[in-house]
Amino acid sequence: MILHPGIIALLTGALIEVALLIYSSYIGLVIIMRWNANSSTEEQLSLERKTYLVSTIMSFVLAFSILSTLLFIYTVDGMHRLFTGAMCATGSLNANPVGWYALYMKISIFFLASIWIAVNYIDQRTEDSPLVKKKFILLLCITPFLFSDIYLQFRYFLGLKPNIITSCCGSLFSKEGGGMAGGLSGLPTHPMEYIFFSSIFIYVFIACVSLFSSKGFIKYLTGLMAIVLFIISLASIISFISLYFYEIPTHHCPFDILQGHYNYIGYPLYISLFGGTVFGILTGVGEGLKKSRLLTIQINNLQRKWTITSIALITIFALICIYPMIFSSFTLEGY
Amino acid sequence: MGKHIKILEFALSSLWRRKYKNLGIIMVFTLIVMTLSSILLLTYSFKREAFAILKGAPELIIQKIRAGRHDFIPLSYTKKIREVPGVGKVIPRLWGYYYDISTGGNYTVLGTFRGIKNSINVLKGKFIRHGESGVCVIGKGISQARFAEIGDRIPIKGADGKFHSFRIKGIFGADSNIITNDLIIINPEDFKSLFGIENNIFTDIVVQVYNPSEINNVAARIKALFPDTRPITKKEILRTYDTLFDWRSGLVLTMFAGALLAFVILAWDKATAMNAEEKKEIGILKAIGWETSDIMELKFWEGFVISSLSFLTGLIGGYIHIFFFGASIFSPALKGWSVIYPDFHLMPYINPYQIAVLLFLTVIPYMAATIVPSWKASITDPDVIMRG
Numbered sequence: 001m002i003l004h005p006g007i008i009a010l011l012t013g014a015l016i017e018v019a020l021l022i023y024s025s026y027i028g029l030v031i032i033m034r035w036n037a038n039s040s041t042e043e044q045l046s047l048e049r050k051t052y053l054v055s056t057i058m059s060f061v062l063a064f065s066i067l068s069t070l071l072f073i074y075t076v077d078g079m080h081r082l083f084t085g086a087m088c089a090t091g092s093l094n095a096n097p098v099g100w101y102a103l104y105m106k107i108s109i110f111f112l113a114s115i116w117i118a119v120n121y122i123d124q125r126t127e128d129s130p131l132v133k134k135k136f137i138l139l140l141c142i143t144p145f146l147f148s149d150i151y152l153q154f155r156y157f158l159g160l161k162p163n164i165i166t167s168c169c170g171s172l173f174s175k176e177g178g179g180m181a182g183g184l185s186g187l188p189t190h191p192m193e194y195i196f197f198s199s200i201f202i203y204v205f206i207a208c209v210s211l212f213s214s215k216g217f218i219k220y221l222t223g224l225m226a227i228v229l230f231i232i233s234l235a236s237i238i239s240f241i242s243l244y245f246y247e248i249p250t251h252h253c254p255f256d257i258l259q260g261h262y263n264y265i266g267y268p269l270y271i272s273l274f275g276g277t278v279f280g281i282l283t284g285v286g287e288g289l290k291k292s293r294l295l296t297i298q299i300n301n302l303q304r305k306w307t308i309t310s311i312a313l314i315t316i317f318a319l320i321c322i323y324p325m326i327f328s329s330f331t332l333e334g335y
Numbered sequence: 336m337g338k339h340i341k342i343l344e345f346a347l348s349s350l351w352r353r354k355y356k357n358l359g360i361i362m363v364f365t366l367i368v369m370t371l372s373s374i375l376l377l378t379y380s381f382k383r384e385a386f387a388i389l390k391g392a393p394e395l396i397i398q399k400i401r402a403g404r405h406d407f408i409p410l411s412y413t414k415k416i417r418e419v420p421g422v423g424k425v426i427p428r429l430w431g432y433y434y435d436i437s438t439g440g441n442y443t444v445l446g447t448f449r450g451i452k453n454s455i456n457v458l459k460g461k462f463i464r465h466g467e468s469g470v471c472v473i474g475k476g477i478s479q480a481r482f483a484e485i486g487d488r489i490p491i492k493g494a495d496g497k498f499h500s501f502r503i504k505g506i507f508g509a510d511s512n513i514i515t516n517d518l519i520i521i522n523p524e525d526f527k528s529l530f531g532i533e534n535n536i537f538t539d540i541v542v543q544v545y546n547p548s549e550i551n552n553v554a555a556r557i558k559a560l561f562p563d564t565r566p567i568t569k570k571e572i573l574r575t576y577d578t579l580f581d582w583r584s585g586l587v588l589t590m591f592a593g594a595l596l597a598f599v600i601l602a603w604d605k606a607t608a609m610n611a612e613e614k615k616e617i618g619i620l621k622a623i624g625w626e627t628s629d630i631m632e633l634k635f636w637e638g639f640v641i642s643s644l645s646f647l648t649g650l651i652g653g654y655i656h657i658f659f660f661g662a663s664i665f666s667p668a669l670k671g672w673s674v675i676y677p678d679f680h681l682m683p684y685i686n687p688y689q690i691a692v693l694l695f696l697t698v699i700p701y702m703a704a705t706i707v708p709s710w711k712a713s714i715t716d717p718d719v720i721m722r723g
Contacts, residue, residue: 003585005375006688009695012595016703052627053710060706064699071691078688081577124628 006075007157013068014150017061024057025143028136035133051132055120058139062113065146069106070267072153076103077258079160089255096159102152109149112142114278115285118302122289126298131289187239196236200318203229207280207311211304216287222307223284229314230277236321237269244324269320276313279306342629346636349616360605361645367598368649368697369656370591375689376653377662378584380681385576388514389569393541394550396567397557405565407536412561416542419556423543426450429526430538433491433519438480444491444530446523460485460505468522471501476516478506489519494531501525542566587665588696595696599704606708617712618720627713634709642698650685650693657681 027050036044076093080086083095093099116138123131203225210218238252245257245265257266286303290296324330350357397416399408413425429446445451447463463470471489483489483503490498507515527534542557544550554566617630625633656662658681 003589004581005378005584005588005692008585008588009692013695013699016700020703020706049627049714052631052714053707056631056706056710060702067691068695071695074688074691081574082581 004075004079006071006078010068010071010075010153011157013064014153017064017146018150020057020061021143021146024054025140027054028139032133032136032140037128051129055124059117059120061146062117065106065109065113065149069110072106073258077255088253088259090253096156098152098159099156102149102156105145105149105152109142109145110274111278111281112145115282116142118282118285119289122295122298122302126294130292130295187235189240192236192239196232199229199232200314203314204311207307210283211307219287219303220284223281226277226280226310230273233273233317241321244328244330247328247330265320269317272313272317272320276310276317279310279313282306283310339632342632343636346633346640350637350640357641360602361641363598363601364642364645364701365649365652367594368646368693369652371588371696372650372653372693373656373662373665374584374587375693376657376685377665378580379689380657380684382577382580383682383684386573389573392569392572394544394547394569395542395554397540397542398565398567400563400565407532407538408540410535410537413540415560416540416557419553419560421545421549421553423545426541427537428539428541429523431530440480440517442477443518444526445518445520446526447520448523458505458507462505463520463522468525469502470504472505472507472520473503474507474515474518477519491529493529499525499529595700599700602701603704603708606705607711609712614715614720617715618717622717622721630713631709634705634712638702638705642701646694646698654685
């Protein structure tokens with residue numbers, strides 16, 4: 001294990017998270033089993049009060065896990081100097097491959113957590129909290145993710161040994177690299193550019209239509225399309241967007257753009273992409289919750305805000321991607 | 336939005352009404368942040384200092400190893416190393432350590448070699464001319480420890496038991512202190528007779544490599560050519576320093592885990608212990624229409640104000656401690672020690688990452704510790720409290 005201040009901070013945070021999670025999952029379980037909105041017993045009253053506590057704890061834990069994802073990426077990226085052969089986060093993650101699973105887990109938690117916070121927000125703003133049971137069932141579904149995230153993070157950091165020689169992004173994200181990363185890097189550039197830009201266009205179009213249409217179908221489509229766009233965007237970043245930032249036609253790494261060498265451009269890039277995707281998904285998820293009249297009014301208001309935010313963020317993301325393509329002297333014509 | 340600002344305003348005024356009670360927690364919180372930020376900032380400046388020094392270090396050094404120990408390297412090795420493609424200058428060096436009984440300090444003794452004048456040039460007096468013997472150039476630390484000025488003589492006890500004396504020709508200035516403080520430079524011939532070293536052997540060999548990305552390949556070539564050598568690249572040295580300082584600061588941080596835990600318990604206790612007046616206040620707020628979530632927001636803002644105030648004060652305190660008082664509390668643990676230790680000023684530098692790490696170590700535990708107590712406070716029934 002490496003006694004790095006960033007690692008100690010992450011692990012301390014993780015321990016606090018575990019303690020809070022165990023407590024709130026227990027209460028969540030009791031609420032699911034005993035909740036009865038029509039009852040006026042003392043037990044129901046105390047459960048109603050406890051929902052406030054669990055909501056606060058969960059908002060705290062989820063906000064924390066989003067922050068810890070950023071800190072995790074930055075720590076892992078900064079740690080590459082400790083490993084022979086590593087040049088960015090890829091190298092540090094390869095030093096103990098469990099790190100990759102920890103990263104995937106953190107990304108899934110980011111999406112699930114955002115959905116939960118949104119559901120909780122709707123529930124608290126609507127009279128007689130119609131979504132209590134649903135939100136606590138969702139909470140119990142997220143808990144195992146959080147636990148495994150913490151477990152993987154511990155295993156990753158405890159298993160790091162600085163004398164391991166790791167392979168770096170140059171060999172993993174290259175056409176010869178093999179595996180999924182190699183396959184993504186090998187995607188032909190020109191068709192990928194068409195797919196990427198047309199899917200951004202389609203997404204923004206559908207989202208705009210959903211602003212003016214009251215049909216449920218188009219809102220679900222927005223949510224679905226957000227997921228599709230997210231996957232295409234990640235593939236495009238590896239396939240051609242990163243190349244424009246590096247100005248090297250063979251370097252496909254999705255992590256190097258997070259470094260100061262490239263003005264930390266990766267942070268606004270990923271934050272706008274992730275944010276835009278989340279708000280797009282929420283538009284679809286919100287549609288599925290319109291079960292009563294009160295909820296429908298509440299959700300309709302929010303959906304509008306979410307869709308506009310999503311369109312704005314995705315546009316920012318697209319602009320960041322386009323910027324180097326137009327303003328740098330580097331072109332990918334030959335490839 | 337307006338509602339949140341009003342609640343924040345109320346939180347500020349209620350904190351002010353109980354300023355002495357809150358001052359206790361703010362002071363402890365500030366102290367914790369100051370301690371931890373001192374450790375983090377100090378480590379970071381040491382790292383930067385070390386990297387700044389190593390910037391001028393040779394890219395590749397070749398040492399000879401015999402039975403796992405460092406040994407002198409024969410001159411004949413340089414010829415073959417020069418033939419490796421991509422290699423520029425190959426410079427054999429003579430250097431060693433000398434323990435001086437009179438001052439109790441360890442000196443680094445270095446024989447002059449080609450190009451040395453270009454690497455260290457901050458100098459009072461003159462440098463040793465080629466072939467000039469019986470003279471030396473010393474660092475400021477040695478000059479101070481032995482009260483020696485230019486023109487004085489420094490006696491050094493040789494391997495033969497006799498004293499060899501060297502006239503001081505120049506003294507290095509304070510600018511290069513961290514490299515030259517304990518340094519004595521003498522003629523290579525003098526070096527050999529002083530330490531009883533035979534001709535044609537050297538301490539190590541510095542190899543210049545034209546293309547920086549070829550350094551590892553050149554090192555591998557040399558290792559294959561001479562299996563009894565150990566090539567050391569600058570990158571490896573940098574990495575070792577990086578790991579070392581991270582490890583040291585991690586160790587000191589871990590030692591403070593107990594203090595952090597005590598602080599969390601204090602925060603929990605302070606948040607739980609409400610006097611009758613505070614309870615009454617919450618009861619009245621609820622009676623006039625505040626909801627449970629509003630009270631929780633109030634408590635959240637109170638915690639937010641306390642932690643941001645303490646965090647900023649602590650961070651500034653840590654900064655002052657390090658960059659104006661030379662980190663007098665922690666530097667012995669993190670710096671290392673020696674009799675003739677360079678006296679250097681640390682470069683002030685804070686980056687967002689350090690702040691994020693600090694937030695994770697202090698504010699997040701504090702927030703977590705106050706969630707349950709503030710919930711307990713906010714669910715109190717108005718009628719129960721007001722009835723007394």
